Amino acid sequence: MYNLIVMASKPSDWTHEQFITWWRGEHAEVTYPLPGLRRWSHTAVKEAGGNKHSLGWDGVSVLSFDSKEAYDAMLESPEWAKAAEHVGSMGGRAIMVMGDEQVMVSDS
Template sequence: MLKVISLLKRAENLSHEEFTKWVLQDHVEFARKLPGLRKYTVSVTNEDGAAYDSVNELYFDDDDARVAAFGSEHGKAAAADAAAHTTQRVHLLTTEHAQS
């Protein structure tokens, strides 16, 4: 399972509250339409002024599924929406190793 971790810094014209509403209500609609997406989580920072405002995790079966998802019409729309609401996005491709 491939996990994409996206660190998002809100656009300068958005308050922390406006960004939170956007990422939890509006942007999630784009994620729901990504083909091959297995799981999606969003964690919003608790404090204004943090290095990043949210950590989004997207799970795919493999890298081919990720590439297909973001190359799709919905993937391109999601990227455009994110670009319009952020000043910085960092994407980390990871494999999760659960420890108990």
């Protein structure tokens, strides 16, 4: 799998709960149609683990594609343009990183 990992924080005038509701609701509706999207997990951040550098983040999403080529094709799609525009209108901040997934522990 090739993953897009997004760590995001809410706009300053939103609560954490408002942001998670937006991300898993309104924003999810424009994310589901992304071409080639094979898996999507979302974590609502509840604690920062005592590390001051980890403070200020509200959620993490991992969007998985079969390959970098599938990811690159998705980036050229109108669905991606719509999802990116939707995020831009929200006004929070985000870090995005991409790369190949290596499963280190499996539940099977």
